[in-house]
Amino acid sequence: MKKLFIDLEVCRKHPEVAVPCSYFYHPDNKGVISLRELAAFAIICRQCDEAPCVKSCPQDALEKQEDGTLKRYNMLCISCKSCAYACPFGTIIPEVIPYAVSQCDYCLDRLEGPEEPLCVQQCPVGGMVDYREVEEDPEKDIYFVGEHLAVHARHWEKVEAEVK
Numbered sequence: 447m448k449k450l451f452i453d454l455e456v457c458r459k460h461p462e463v464a465v466p467c468s469y470f471y472h473p474d475n476k477g478v479i480s481l482r483e484l485a486a487f488a489i490i491c492r493q494c495d496e497a498p499c500v501k502s503c504p505q506d507a508l509e510k511q512e513d514g515t516l517k518r519y520n521m522l523c524i525s526c527k528s529c530a531y532a533c534p535f536g537t538i539i540p541e542v543i544p545y546a547v548s549q550c551d552y553c554l555d556r557l558e559g560p561e562e563p564l565c566v567q568q569c570p571v572g573g574m575v576d577y578r579e580v581e582e583d584p585e586k587d588i589y590f591v592g593e594h595l596a597v598h599a600r601h602w603e604k605v606e607a608e609v610k
């Protein structure tokens with residue numbers, strides 16, 4: 447099955463790139479930003495027990511879910527970026543914490559036809575976002591996030607320290 451494919455390694459090198467999205471009614475449409483956030487929270491975030499990002503948020507807009515992943519409530523977030531600066535691992539990129547985002551729906555209606563998603567068509571950076579057949583392959587740092595998204599990123603895994 448084809449999936450939207452996002453390469454977080456490439457994204458990190460181009461934080462300023464705002465890719466147009468089909469959801470053009472949004473006043474400040476930045477397309478794949480919601481995908482980048484979803485992918486970063488799923489793959490890169492260390493899921494800290496005492497998450498400084500959550501503690502730093504003045505709006506209680508960040509929450510750890512039962513499975514350990516973070517969720518940002520867009521309607522509460524004021525884009526102060528405190529969470530981005532509180533995270534000791536650089537998980538949250540300030541440019542990727544906008545006040546409002548276009549929530550990606552993976553262009554599911556568009557994909558029934560011959561067209562690729564607009565972000566794939568118009569992204570100025572090669573390899574950042576794509577729509578293609580892809581296999582999950584941890585050895586190549588490729589992971590699925592949900593049903594429609596594949597992510598290339600270095601996955602962080604918790605390793606318990608050996609106590610001697």
Ligand code: SF4
Nearest residue numbers: 503523524526527529
């Ligand atoms: S940017 Fe949003 S989520 Fe982050 S600390 Fe500020 S209000 Fe909270």
Ligand code: SF4
Nearest residue numbers: 491492494497499533
């Ligand atoms: S501080 Fe950073 S690594 Fe820790 S939970 Fe928050 S975003 Fe994830």
